[in-house]
Structure formats: structure tokens, C-alpha cells
Amino acid sequence: MSDEEQPPSRSTYRHGGLREALLEAGIEMAREGGPDAVVLREATRRAGVSPNAAYRHFADREALLKAVSDSCLGFSADRIERELAEHPPTGPGGTPTEADARAMLRAVGLGYLAFAREEPGLFRTAYSVPDDLSHAFDPAKAGRAGRTPFQLVGIALDAMVETGAMPAARRQNAEFLAWATVHGLGMLIIDGPLRGLDDRMVDFATSRLLDMVDRGL
Amino acid sequence: MSDEEQPPSRSTYRHGGLREALLEAGIEMAREGGPDAVVLREATRRAGVSPNAAYRHFADREALLKAVSDSCLGFSADRIERELAEHPPTGPGGTPTEADARAMLRAVGLGYLAFAREEPGLFRTAYSVPDDLSHAFDPAKAGRAGRTPFQLVGIALDAMVETGAMPAARRQNAEFLAWATVHGLGMLIIDGPLRGLDDRMVDFATSRLLDMVDRGL
DNA sequence: ACGCTCTTGTGGACAGCGTACACATGGCGC
DNA sequence: GCGCCATGTGTACGCTGTCCACAAGAGCGT
Incomplete structure (x- = not known):
């Protein structure tokens, strides 16, 4: 037995990583039941801590849900990156060809939808919290590679334009x-x-x- | 003063139209705060009735929400019909031309999005309850004209095919x-x-x- | 006309939720 | 070594959905 982490009991008064533990618990609940299943008290229970302890790390339930939601966007980005990785550029020197660009955009869509089907609870949670464009690049929403889903669509679209697969005039706001x-x-x-x-x-x-x-793009 | 309807008090023991009153209250709450704002007890309060009375008409909160959700789909259909009405077919004898068909499909989309923007709470509520294709034609989801949103898209797409605006080979499942x-x-x-x-x-x-x-269709 | 029954509404209760307030603990900087 | 302040605890409140036993009375068959 190590220092801390077992739900039943912990030796130190301080938890050590409560915020992370609550987030983790929240993600697990979201996975199984979507945003409505993210219950503050249950998260503290799973972390082996009293209900009010959560308020030292999250302003309220909504704040926890927002954090969970951001993580979900990150997972979504990971899934997209995985799909993208299966279609590396074939051009000389790693530059994408027009076909590559189309494959990239397709991969983004496939990854996005694969995530929705594989993790419906997380997918629903990702978009359950109102948001706006100004946070589209928030690092909290990024996957392990550091890119948000929004950025990944943008990258694929840029490749479309650069390779001539799509007229540049239509590039602006094409992400949407x-x-x-x-x-x-x-x-x-x-x-x-x-x-x-x-x-x-x-x-x-x-x-x-x-x-x-x-x-049609 | 008539016979019944005033929230404060009612003369008869029976309410007379409780189910309808609860549904109405639910819709009003959904309008202001989306699906999560649909609260069973609050609905009974607005109807001037004890909390448990609701259970005589809805199995549980989820059932009330489902009924509200269906109504919202109906409102959505109404909004689409309104948009469609502004683009009546111009062909001889009321048959749509190719341009008419395109305008119809566009009107469906415009109406759908207008509803989302004008009534975001109702829009969110409409799609907050899991559903599947087998209920796409459920009369409870229809607007005043008796047609569901799903049917309206279908009608526009049929016109597209009939007027040659879209290849028939692509018609199947194009609704989706x-x-x-x-x-x-x-x-x-x-x-x-x-x-x-x-x-x-x-x-x-x-x-x-x-x-x-x-x-692209 | 009367009484039975079945539907509809009531009252009281319970567990679970989010959250506020006052208090306890103890790691860290001086 | 001491005190501060971030972090966790305890108690409490109002709200929710839902269960149970009971009451009221409309409508039926006789």
C-alpha cells in the first residue's frame, strides 16, 4: 500500500489530488449516464471525502460539469487524432496531396463520429455546457497532442485549400x-x-x- | 369567473384538464430554461394541484418531459410550415418547378433554424429525449397541419427528386x-x-x- | 334512487440532491 | 516554533422525485 488513493480511507488529512479525483469521478459518471449523471455528492463519495470538500475546487456543480465537459472535448480530439494518424500525407517530404487533404477532412469527421458512437455519454457531456468561440482554443479542451477538435477541423480545411481541393474563397468559417x-x-x-x-x-x-x-463545402 | 382554471383555487374536486395544464406548464418551463427546467412539482404548483396528482397522468417526470418534448417537435413543425407557406409552388396547376423544390428545401432548413434561434429552450427540449425512427410519424410530434418535421423534410426532398433537382439515386435516407x-x-x-x-x-x-x-446532397 | 367502484386528487413521508455556514486540521512560510 | 490560510468536516436547509395509504365524488348498474 502506497500513500494515498484508496477510497475507503486515507491517512493524511489532505487528499493530495482531490480536484483531479473529482474530475476523474465526474468523467466516469458522464461516461455511463451523460451530463445529468454527473452528481457532485457522488463524486466526493468516490473520492472518499465529505460533500463540501468539492467546493474548495469547484464553485458549484456547474463548474465541475464544465471541467468534465472540457475533458470530453479533449478525448474527442484524441479520437480524431487517432483517425488522422491512419492517413499520413503521401506527398514528397510529407506535404499533403489533394487526395491526402480530402482523406484528412474525412478522417476528422470519422473520428468525431466514432467518438460519438463509442462514448455517447462523454460526447453528450462535451456539448452539454454552453460555450462560445472565444474558448475554442482553450488548452483544457485539447487532446494529448495539444490540439482541440476545432483546431483539427481547421487544419484539415487548410490542407484542402492549400492543395486546391477547395476554393480559398470558401475557406472562411468553413469550420462551422x-x-x-x-x-x-x-x-x-x-x-x-x-x-x-x-x-x-x-x-x-x-x-x-x-x-x-x-x-458541397 | 367561469368554472375552473384559476390557479389559486378551484371549486370542483376534479381539475377537469389536469394533464393538459401540466403539459402547458411544462412547455412554459422548457421555454425559459430548457429540459432541465421542466420540474414536476413546479408544474403541479402552477396547475394548483398537489404534487402527487401528476402521477395520475404521467408515469414519472421523464414521461412529462417526453410529452413536452413531443409538443416542441410540433411547434418546430409549425415554424417550418410557416416558412414553407411563404414559398408556394409557382408552376402551372400548383405543381412545383425545380426552383420551387429548392426553395422548399431551403425553407425547411430556414424554418428549422429560425425555431432554434427564436425558441432555444423548446428546441433543446425537443431533442433532449432519446427517440428513434419508429416514432418519426407519431401524431403527437406533428404541428397543427398534422405533419411532423421529419415528414416535412421528406416532402421537400420528394419535390427535389420529382423536379429533377436531385438524382433519384440519392433520395433514399437523404432526410438524415x-x-x-x-x-x-x-x-x-x-x-x-x-x-x-x-x-x-x-x-x-x-x-x-x-x-x-x-x-452536395 | 341508491350504493359500489374506479378514477382522480390529497397528505405525509423518505431519501437524495446542491449548497450555505461555522468549525477543525495541519503543512508551510516567517 | 508559531501562526496563517488552504483544505477538509459537520450540521442544516430547502428543494426535488417518488412511494404509500387515504379521501372525494362522478358515473355506472341495479
């Missing part, structure tokens, strides 16, 4: 269009009318949607 | 693509990164998005 499209399908799949469709159907819809983006 | 796109933008506008953007910017993004759908 690509994002909205994929986000909407994600919501429809996990909570909306597409819920319960078998995987092949969902894969098909995903593919069709990404085709549409590719054609 | 159109819907997902517009739904995603709606979410981004009211809760996501696009929150707080001024109206002109949002209008612009909306227009660009609908262009994309038109080109």
Missing part, C-alpha cells in the same frame, strides 16, 4: 459548416431518430454525409 | 443528411461555439450551410 454537419449526425445517431439503427446503416449514412461535405 | 446538417448548426448556434455571434453572421452561416446541402 463541416462541424455542424458532423455534429448533427452524431446527435441524431445517439439520441435522435437514427438511434438503434444497425452499424452498417450508420456507417452508410456517415459515408454519405461525408461525401456531401466533400462535394 | 439534410436533417443532421441543419440540426448540427442549430445546436452550434444555441449552445456551441457559434453562440453569441451577431445575427448577420448567423444568417450568413445558415445561408452557406444551405448552399452546401443544395450542392
Whole structure:
């Protein structure tokens, strides 16, 4: 037995990493039940601490939820990065070709939707807290590679323009269009009318949607 | 003073229209604060009835929320119908031309997004309850004209195919693509990164998005 | 006309939640 | 070595959803 971490009891009066422990507990609850399942008291219970201790690290339940939500965006970024990693640029010197750029954008969409399907609770939680553009690059929302989902879409779109796969005139704010499209399908799949469709159907819809983006952007 | 309806007191033991009153109260709460603001006890209070009375009409809070959610979908349909009404078919005998079909689809999207912006609480509530395709035509989700939002997209898409604005091969399941796109933008506008953007910017993004759908479907 | 029954509303209770306030603990800087 | 202040505890309050036993009375069959 080490120094601290066992929920049942701890030796020191101070917890040592309570904020982290509460966040972790919150993420676990979100994973299983979405944003509504993130319960402050339960988080303190799991951390082996009294309910009020949480207030030393989070202003209120909403603040904890916000932190959990940011982490979820980070996980989403990780999933997208993983998909991107499977399509490295094929051009000379690592520069992307036009086909690479299209593959990148597609990978971002696939990763985004894969995350929604694999971790619906976290996905819902990620977008359960109102936010705005000014925080789109907040490091708290970044994945392990340090990039937020928003940045990843942007990178793919930049490659589209650089390789001529997309007219530069349409580049501005194109993040929103690509994002909205994929986000909407994600919501429809996990909570909306597409819920319960078998995987092949969902894969098909995903593919069709990404085709549409590719054609229409 | 008539027979019943005043919150403070009522003469008869029976309320007479409690289910409707609770639903109405729920809608009002959803309008102001989204799904989480739909509180069972508060609804009974507004209806001038004891908390438990609600259980004679709804199995639990979730059931009330579901009913409110369905009503919200109906309101959404109403808003879309209003937008559609502004673009009646111009062809001979009321048959739509290709341009009409495009205008119809655009009107559906515009109406959908207008609803999201005008009634964000109701919009969020509409999609806060998990659902699936088998209920897409449930009359409870229909607007005053008797058609659900899902049906309205379908109608516009049918017109697109009939007038040759869209290849028939792409018709199947195209509802999902159109819907997902517009739904995603709606979410981004009211809760996501696009929150707080001024109206002109949002209008612009909306227009660009609908262009994309038109080109890419 | 009468009484039974079934639906609808009431009253009281309970556990769980978020959160406020006063208090305890003890690690760290002087 | 001492005192401060960040961190954790205890108690309490009002609110929620929901369960149970009970009351009221509308509407039916006889």
C-alpha cells in the first residue's frame, strides 16, 4: 500500500489530488449516464471525502460539469487524432496531396463520429455546457497532442485549400459548416431518430454525409 | 369567473384538464430554461394541484418531459410550415418547378433554424429525449397541419427528386443528411461555439450551410 | 334512487440532491 | 516554533422525485 488513493480511507488529512479525483469521478459518471449523471455528492463519495470538500475546487456543480465537459472535448480530439494518424500525407517530404487533404477532412469527421458512437455519454457531456468561440482554443479542451477538435477541423480545411481541393474563397468559417454537419449526425445517431439503427446503416449514412461535405463545402 | 382554471383555487374536486395544464406548464418551463427546467412539482404548483396528482397522468417526470418534448417537435413543425407557406409552388396547376423544390428545401432548413434561434429552450427540449425512427410519424410530434418535421423534410426532398433537382439515386435516407446538417448548426448556434455571434453572421452561416446541402446532397 | 367502484386528487413521508455556514486540521512560510 | 490560510468536516436547509395509504365524488348498474 502506497500513500494515498484508496477510497475507503486515507491517512493524511489532505487528499493530495482531490480536484483531479473529482474530475476523474465526474468523467466516469458522464461516461455511463451523460451530463445529468454527473452528481457532485457522488463524486466526493468516490473520492472518499465529505460533500463540501468539492467546493474548495469547484464553485458549484456547474463548474465541475464544465471541467468534465472540457475533458470530453479533449478525448474527442484524441479520437480524431487517432483517425488522422491512419492517413499520413503521401506527398514528397510529407506535404499533403489533394487526395491526402480530402482523406484528412474525412478522417476528422470519422473520428468525431466514432467518438460519438463509442462514448455517447462523454460526447453528450462535451456539448452539454454552453460555450462560445472565444474558448475554442482553450488548452483544457485539447487532446494529448495539444490540439482541440476545432483546431483539427481547421487544419484539415487548410490542407484542402492549400492543395486546391477547395476554393480559398470558401475557406472562411468553413469550420462551422463541416462541424455542424458532423455534429448533427452524431446527435441524431445517439439520441435522435437514427438511434438503434444497425452499424452498417450508420456507417452508410456517415459515408454519405461525408461525401456531401466533400462535394458541397 | 367561469368554472375552473384559476390557479389559486378551484371549486370542483376534479381539475377537469389536469394533464393538459401540466403539459402547458411544462412547455412554459422548457421555454425559459430548457429540459432541465421542466420540474414536476413546479408544474403541479402552477396547475394548483398537489404534487402527487401528476402521477395520475404521467408515469414519472421523464414521461412529462417526453410529452413536452413531443409538443416542441410540433411547434418546430409549425415554424417550418410557416416558412414553407411563404414559398408556394409557382408552376402551372400548383405543381412545383425545380426552383420551387429548392426553395422548399431551403425553407425547411430556414424554418428549422429560425425555431432554434427564436425558441432555444423548446428546441433543446425537443431533442433532449432519446427517440428513434419508429416514432418519426407519431401524431403527437406533428404541428397543427398534422405533419411532423421529419415528414416535412421528406416532402421537400420528394419535390427535389420529382423536379429533377436531385438524382433519384440519392433520395433514399437523404432526410438524415439534410436533417443532421441543419440540426448540427442549430445546436452550434444555441449552445456551441457559434453562440453569441451577431445575427448577420448567423444568417450568413445558415445561408452557406444551405448552399452546401443544395450542392452536395 | 341508491350504493359500489374506479378514477382522480390529497397528505405525509423518505431519501437524495446542491449548497450555505461555522468549525477543525495541519503543512508551510516567517 | 508559531501562526496563517488552504483544505477538509459537520450540521442544516430547502428543494426535488417518488412511494404509500387515504379521501372525494362522478358515473355506472341495479
